[in-house]
């Protein structure tokens with residue numbers, strides 16, 4: 001039996017729409033992500049468990065894990081009968097890369113079980129394709145950090161999909177999921193089809209500046225560059241209380257604050273644990289909307305998908 005855990009991720013990280021992503025894990029040691037197990041069997045089966053199992057499509061063939069198995073078998077050229085189990089611990093439509101967690105855990109588990117027939121690059125291509133089926137277009141900013149860990153920049157040139165960018169070890173990433181669902185496909189559909197030239201120039205300056213600041217170890221400059229002019233101005237309307245929660249987070253000591261992926265999860269960066277705790281308190285009191293919501297203080301997860309058993 002093979003069991004793989006795949007962590008939550010922050011798509012875009014404000015400044016890199018579709019091209020920057022970060023994997024995160026709570027500092028209290030809890031596992032914020034999905035697990036997929038694969039066992040030998042006579043015929044294929046998929047069992048689903050976990051806190052958010054009731055939010056999955058009722059038709060098992062609509063489950064992205066089933067589609068992972070199907071595409072994996074097609075790619076390796078043989079049907080591999082297995083019993084798969086998905087532990088759905090990530091809320092669906094959360095902006096925490098929930099579908100990416102399932103895709104990455106399922107494909108890494110199948111590849112491990114089958115004796116590694118696919119390379120890292122081949123797996124990433126499949127992950128992007130499957131994520132694209134759900135969100136409406138291929139983007140690697142959740143699957144790449146979820147699989148490889150850390151802060152990842154999508155390159156998609158010269159046979160390289162993604163490479164890691166050095167982040168700042170002192171940063172805490174406070175993640176607040178309010179408990180409501182936002183569909184990534186819908187949050188992508190409301191974005192403009194075209195942007196003004198001035199916005200394109202500014203976006204290039206911000207993203208280039210952020211990556212430069214990471215490599216030259218200028219944390220303050222990196223924070224100043226973390227501005228989202230591509231998605232946040234349009235998506236805020238989908239996120240009740242986001243603007244106020246951001247103001248409260250910044251007032252409580254956060255250095256930067258933005259939408260995680262397409263939301264509704266908000267992330268805030270702090271450089272001390274005491275600031276992260278104060279921001280957490282504000283978000284628990286003012287951003288959560290129901291019992292399903294939660295706030296975690298996280299660090300960058302530099303490992304990515306890993307074997308638990």
Ligand SMILES: Nc1ncnc2c1ncn2[C@@H]1O[C@H](COP(=O)(O)OP(=O)(O)O)[C@@H](O)[C@H]1O
Nearest residue numbers: 057063064092093094095097098099102183184
């Ligand atoms: N294993 C799965 N995990 C999450 N979503 C799934 C899964 N299988 C199918 N789905 C469907 O994918 C959609 C969620 O995708 P998306 O809005 O991109 O979520 P997220 O932002 O959390 O990745 C929902 O319609 C959900 O029913």
Ligand SMILES: N[C@@H](CCOP(=O)(O)O)C(=O)O
Nearest residue numbers: 011018095096097184261262
């Ligand atoms: N770059 C994507 C990221 C979507 O992340 P998700 O966690 O909401 O699926 C986008 O912004 O659309």
